[in-house]
Amino acid sequence: MIEKHKKPTRFQRLRNWDSLKLLKYAVIGFFALFLMIPLLSVFIVSFTGEPVNLFGSFVNPEILSTNIERLQNASFEHYANLFSSGSVYLSALNNSLLLSILVSVIVIVMCLPIAYAFARTAMPFKKTLAALCTMPIIVPTFISAAGFIIMFGRTGWVTHVFNTMLGTEGAIFNVYSMLGIILVQVFFFFPFALWPMVAAFKIADLSVEEASRNLGAKSWSTMVFVTLPLALPGMISSALLIFTVSFSDFGTPIILAPDGLNLIVVQAYREISGFFNWAGASILTVIMVIVAAIFFWLQRLATKGKDYGTVSGKPKKVKLNAKKAVTLPLFTYTSLVVLLPVLTVFSVFIQSIATTWGRDLLPRGFTLDHYATIFTRSTDNIMNSIILASGALVISVIVATLVSYFVVRQNATKLDFIASIPLVVPGIALGIAFIQTFNTAPLQLTGTAFLLIVAYAIRRMPYMIRSTMGSMMAIRSDIEEASVNLGASRLLTLTTIVGPLMLPGIVAGSILVFVTVIKETSVTILLAPSEWAPMSLMVFQNILRGQMYTASAMAILIIGVVLILQLVANRLTKNSLY
Amino acid sequence: MGSVTVKGLVKQYSDVPALKGVDLNIREGEFYALLGPSGCGKTTTMRCIAGFEDITEGDIYIGAQRVNDVAANRRNCGMVFQSYALFPHYNVFENVAYSLTVRDLYRGSYGKRVKSFARLMSKKLGKPPKELYQKVMDALQTVELDHLAERGVGELSGGQQQRVALARALVMEPAVLLMDEPLSNLDKKLRNTMRTTIRTIQQEIGITTIFVTHDQEEAMSMADRIAVMKDGEIVQQATPTELYGKPLTPFVADFVGSSNIYDATVIDGRQVKINDQFVVHTNGVTENGEAKVLIRPEGIKILREHSESRNVIEGKVTMSTYFGPNIRYDVNVGEATVVVEQEFEPGIPVYDQGDHLFLHIPEERVLLL
Incomplete structure (x- = not known):
């Protein structure tokens, strides 16, 4: 019955060749070129100790033979040096681990009462406090660090108030120290942990608690033995998240770490930009990625399969604790915690409109000159930021839309995995990998705005994908089939049907990309050519030069832009935190 | 217009066979129902004809053309989906106009192509050409919805959405009309009205129609011929009267009528x-x-x-x-x-x-x- 199939001619095969398939290879190529190969070459360099030009090996046999020679000299020597006692790298790793562990433990302990207050009590001014408890994460850390200097530095106003009150001399504590870094990170990263913990407290099964109380347990023992253990997975996962964030943070340590304090991100930065030490920078990069990956994996493990397991279909009305004896202390405590970040930003603001300020509670006078300065002399930086951020946005939108399409519709799990790798690559690590890979011909891109844009796009890709994937999943597949049935190719369907339907997710995601690119420092400092210096780099350089007034004005501008865009994005996705 | 011939159609999902050799011979202008319980392979058969599934073995002909290697968007089968699958970001007119605009985009002159693409992206970017407008309005008139052309599809009732889906499939003058459980989302009363509407329109246009359903009453009242399917095979192909009066197996007897x-x-x-x-x-x-x-x-x-x-x-x-x-x-x-x-x-x-x-x-x- 079945007739022998006629083989389709070459022309037919070409015509039926799915244009989407080509796009899929293009996307995979993009990730290979700008993510996998840079990471691979850093890994190789960490053994060879000398730069390996992977792209060169493909086009130039001479380079290939040099590379092979270098590969033959590869050894564990550099790693052995790392673990020998007294090595700079080892102390950098130890210090970074210590910093991140301390920060995550302190954050969790500090957030416990606040999370409980938001989830389970009728604390007064809850909405205002919730907004204030979200604000810190939108402030770039190098600006928070600068704010700390304005407050607690030797000439800071808090130091002044403290000294006048107690009649003492000198700083309360040295901001340029481990303590200073810890404080900045704790008070500006805590929202990352707070909101997941609030969620964990909210969904831990209330009926179990009721049962406990019903069996005669006092409310405090219910809290300790029932509520806390139920919220524990949420807390552990938050702690691990804070660890990763703190470990890869570059803004705080680069401003506040004193010469004697070695931290892995700062050390890596110095190795590459100060000494051009390829081996050292690569080893530190490999270690950073491994540590971040381990903690990221642990965090997944802590939340995996749990979904806080006790969510039942029946929504239960949470009975909020409204006892004044509970809510008032919680309110006071929460206000005190948010007071510090609020004052920090406020100090930056005052600095930006001060004529001279130092060794006093208030500035001598107020002026808008600094803003006039940045809007006349630094318009280039503002334009650069906009152009770079827009470029990164365009790349992320296209790649993320395609990735979510392939992952959701064609179940491309490997692509999903590759696209989420940037989550575990700290900015400094990506910057170092890029410099090493694109330093020489045939793909000499270091020092171009293009490479910087690609680096931004890669770094923000996982977040963009999360945003687009959500709206992709909401589109039923038969809508696409209908379009194909009506004569449109898969590619045209993607442009005319899928794209427009995904628009809200794409817009929200791209605003967030824009925001984070404007805030970004680590990749910027490593990769930005001077003629392309964006706002964040200008602030950073001015802080280092001690030009705090213009730096503050620009910082306030950044915060303002970020705040407005973030609000727009939240409105679009309608995701409220409380 | 065209007949549909399916020869020895086999569809294998990894290990599980969904279709085990289906043969169909659907005549031009016939209203043909694929009837069977869920999981019998009726929808898979239809999706193979539409080109949404890669077939493991067998041949499918629409008219005289073997379509095995023809991409889904070139098969010229109009399909009405169970969920209607209307485009939520287009209004009624744009939904129905979609296939014609896409056709212009692929076949027209370069100016026409650019204009068509612009119109697909937003209706603000240009007016449809007269001929296209007339065709769309005619199709809407056939389903008595011409007065709602500018409505958003979300504002329509279930029955109206169903009719938009039908008009959208018919406007491209397809060789075959495929309908996948089109009435299952409607309430009983509306279902009876739609049955008549669909049958009447089908008779007027004389289009070859394949209709997938699990509801024997629906199949018996609308179709010229019915294929009863079970476990990926056709058990009996016959007219409704034959099927009722001379069922070949207890399964058919039980499935068709009490x-x-x-x-x-x-x-x-x-x-x-x-x-x-x-x-x-x-x-x-x-x-x-x-x-x-x-x-x-x-x-x-x-x-x-x-x-x-x-x-x-x-x-x-x-x-x-x-x-x-x-x-x-x-x-x-x-x-x-x-x-x-x-x-x-x-x-x-x-x-x-x-x-x-x-x-x-x-x-x-x-x-x-």
């Missing part, structure tokens, strides 16, 4: 003993031995008094149910249960649980399967 199906022993070719309980005569001729017997409930007559004629048996009512315009009795005859359906008319005697009655089963109503 039925009494019994294990029976054939005595001397013309008499059967049912369930070892009672003996009836039959027209059907078969060899002695074991057989399956089908008696349609509405073929059985209820007698008030005993009659000496052939095929009259006595029974006792165990349950009586009102069933739409019919009354249904479950009657115990010995240890066998016979279901009887009688049209309700004023003045006929109604029996209650426990009542005795006599049943007359006409010989031609005793079918041997």
Whole structure:
């Protein structure tokens, strides 16, 4: 019955060749070129100790033979040096681990009462406090660090108030120290942990608690033995998240770490930009990625399969604790915690409109000159930021839309995995990998705005994908089939049907990309050519030069832009935190 | 317009066979229903014809053209989806215009292509050409929705959405119209109206139509011919009358209409003993031995008094149910249960649980399967 199939001619095969398939290879190529190969070459360099030009090996046999020679000299020597006692790298790793562990433990302990207050009590001014408890994460850390200097530095106003009150001399504590870094990170990263913990407290099964109380347990023992253990997975996962964030943070340590304090991100930065030490920078990069990956994996493990397991279909009305004896202390405590970040930003603001300020509670006078300065002399930086951020946005939108399409519709799990790798690559690590890979011909891109844009796009890709994937999943597949049935190719369907339907997710995601690119420092400092210096780099350089007034004005501008865009994005996705 | 021929269609999902060799011969202009329980492969068959599934083996022809290697968007089959799958970001007019605009985009002059693409992205970017506008409005008129052309599809009722989906499929003048359970999302009353609408439009245009459904009533009332499917195979292809009157297997008999199906022993070719309980005569001729017997409930007559004629048996009512315009009795005859359906008319005697009655089963109503 079945007739022998006629083989389709070459022309037919070409015509039926799915244009989407080509796009899929293009996307995979993009990730290979700008993510996998840079990471691979850093890994190789960490053994060879000398730069390996992977792209060169493909086009130039001479380079290939040099590379092979270098590969033959590869050894564990550099790693052995790392673990020998007294090595700079080892102390950098130890210090970074210590910093991140301390920060995550302190954050969790500090957030416990606040999370409980938001989830389970009728604390007064809850909405205002919730907004204030979200604000810190939108402030770039190098600006928070600068704010700390304005407050607690030797000439800071808090130091002044403290000294006048107690009649003492000198700083309360040295901001340029481990303590200073810890404080900045704790008070500006805590929202990352707070909101997941609030969620964990909210969904831990209330009926179990009721049962406990019903069996005669006092409310405090219910809290300790029932509520806390139920919220524990949420807390552990938050702690691990804070660890990763703190470990890869570059803004705080680069401003506040004193010469004697070695931290892995700062050390890596110095190795590459100060000494051009390829081996050292690569080893530190490999270690950073491994540590971040381990903690990221642990965090997944802590939340995996749990979904806080006790969510039942029946929504239960949470009975909020409204006892004044509970809510008032919680309110006071929460206000005190948010007071510090609020004052920090406020100090930056005052600095930006001060004529001279130092060794006093208030500035001598107020002026808008600094803003006039940045809007006349630094318009280039503002334009650069906009152009770079827009470029990164365009790349992320296209790649993320395609990735979510392939992952959701064609179940491309490997692509999903590759696209989420940037989550575990700290900015400094990506910057170092890029410099090493694109330093020489045939793909000499270091020092171009293009490479910087690609680096931004890669770094923000996982977040963009999360945003687009959500709206992709909401589109039923038969809508696409209908379009194909009506004569449109898969590619045209993607442009005319899928794209427009995904628009809200794409817009929200791209605003967030824009925001984070404007805030970004680590990749910027490593990769930005001077003629392309964006706002964040200008602030950073001015802080280092001690030009705090213009730096503050620009910082306030950044915060303002970020705040407005973030609000727009939240409105679009309608995701409220409380 | 065109016929549809399917030869030895096999569809394999990794290890699980979904279709095990399906043969169909659908004539031009025919209204053809694929009927079967869920998971029988009827939707898969349709999706293979539409080109949404890669076929493992076999051939599909639309008209004279073998379409195995033709991409889904070049097959020219209009499909109406179960969920309608209307484009939520387009209004009614744009939904229906989609296929024509896409056609212009691929085939027109360069200026036309650019304009078509612009219109697909937003209706603000240009007006549709007159000819296209007229075609779309004609299609909307066919489904009586021309007055709602500028509405958003979200503002329409289920029945209206259904009609937009139909107009959208028809406007491209497809060779075949495919409908996947198109009525299952409508309420019963609307379903009956839509049945008539669809059938009328199909007759007017004379388009070859393949209709997938699990509802035998729907298939029987609309289709010219029906293929009953089970476990990836076609069990019987026939007209509704044939299917009802001469089902080939107990499965078909049971699926199409309600039925009494019994294990029976054939005595001397013309008499059967049912369930070892009672003996009836039959027209059907078969060899002695074991057989399956089908008696349609509405073929059985209820007698008030005993009659000496052939095929009259006595029974006792165990349950009586009102069933739409019919009354249904479950009657115990010995240890066998016979279901009887009688049209309700004023003045006929109604029996209650426990009542005795006599049943007359006409010989031609005793079918041997």
